Amino acid sequence: xxxxxxxxxxxxxxxxxxxxxxxxxxxxxxxxxxxxxxxxxxxxxxxxxxxxxxxxxxxxxxxxxxxxxxxxxxxxxxxxxxxxxxxxxxxxxxxxxxxxxxxxxxxxxxxxxxxxxxxxxxxxxxxxxxxxxxxxxxxxxxxxxxxxxxxxxxxxxxxxxxxxxxxxxxxxxxxxxxxxxxxxxx
Amino acid sequence: xxxxxxxxxxxxxxxxxxxxxxxxxxxxxxxxxxxxxxxxxxxxxxxxxxxxxxxxxxxxxxxxxxxxxxxxxxxxxxxxxxxxxxxxxxxxxxxxxxxxxxxxxxxxxxxxxxxxxxxxxxxxxxxxxx
Numbered sequence: 001x002x003x004x005x006x007x008x009x010x011x012x013x014x015x016x017x018x019x020x021x022x023x024x025x026x027x028x029x030x031x032x033x034x035x036x037x038x039x040x041x042x043x044x045x046x047x048x049x050x051x052x053x054x055x056x057x058x059x060x061x062x063x064x065x066x067x068x069x070x071x072x073x074x075x076x077x078x079x080x081x082x083x084x085x086x087x088x089x090x091x092x093x094x095x096x097x098x099x100x101x102x103x104x105x106x107x108x109x110x111x112x113x114x115x116x117x118x119x120x121x122x123x124x125x126x127x128x129x130x131x132x133x134x135x136x137x138x139x140x141x142x143x144x145x146x147x148x149x150x151x152x153x154x155x156x157x158x159x160x161x162x163x164x165x166x167x168x169x170x171x172x173x174x175x176x177x178x179x180x181x182x183x184x185x186x
Numbered sequence: 187x188x189x190x191x192x193x194x195x196x197x198x199x200x201x202x203x204x205x206x207x208x209x210x211x212x213x214x215x216x217x218x219x220x221x222x223x224x225x226x227x228x229x230x231x232x233x234x235x236x237x238x239x240x241x242x243x244x245x246x247x248x249x250x251x252x253x254x255x256x257x258x259x260x261x262x263x264x265x266x267x268x269x270x271x272x273x274x275x276x277x278x279x280x281x282x283x284x285x286x287x288x289x290x291x292x293x294x295x296x297x298x299x300x301x302x303x304x305x306x307x308x309x310x311x312x313x314x315x316x
Binding site: 093 | 238253258260271298301306
């Protein structure tokens with residue numbers, strides 16, 4: 001009996017020592033879309049090559065995106081977006097650095113959907129603003145994904161809309177974020 | 187006549203879509219490792235050389251990932267983790283033939299570097315058109 005117990009303890013200790021769960025997760029395929037829904041026009045930009053890092057031990061979450069990698073249905077809109085509004089030559093990247101404030105509510109190894117809130121700083125067009133967004137963490141068969149939807153005012157980021165197109169561009173833009181993470185092996 | 191032409195041009199411009207990458211000639215032909223190293227060595231210089239250029243890049247397929255919005259093929263950059271992230275359309279039939287660890291050539295628009303160098307609007311370049 002004692003031998004069996006020692007064997008079980010030894011195996012458990014071995015497993016504990018050598019099988020540590022990853023704490024950092026990463027994706028290079030995060031999907032970020034924005035939608036401007038104005039009276040005369042809906043404008044959607046899609047970027048599915050954003051990077052994101054998630055640390056489940058601290059709740060730290062970061063996103064970075066290349067502004068030139070947003071794709072639009074119409075080429076003219078894409079050119080105006082880059083040249084006139086976000087000035088992507090001057091400000092090529094946007095990023096969010098924040099924390100999932102209730103990360104301890106998420107059971108990272110138990111399948112389920114967990115409502116979360118992230119707060120942090122969004123930097124775009126050379127302007128940094130505090131942002132809070134609600135979202136959802138999904139754990140399924142060991143895979144972790146995150147979704148969030150929030151609105152920003154583009155005037156907060158020193159992006160001005162000429163009066164001639166004010167019926168085509170909404171100052172309030174909806175941002176949708178979807179990230180499917182995998183363990184980071186850096 | 188001038189007014190009609192002007193209106194016609196305006197309508198054409200308004201509805202114009204991005205050119206198909208397959209129809210564009212590559213400005214630069216380079217290996218995935220050389221392109222990745224160019225950005226890690228000097229991002230400012232690499233931006234000046236490659237940003238928004240049509241790049242034809244050849245390398246080893248390190249990863250293929252498909253989701254609802256498209257397909258991302260990662261070409262090995264030589265450091266084991268990062269490389270060239272190539273965004274392709276799900277409708278691209280050539281993508282279905284791509285296998286991990288095979289060597290392929292992809293043409294796309296270089297939009298800069300995050301952790302990987304990012305190419306958008308990519309297409310697979312067939313062997314007879316490299």
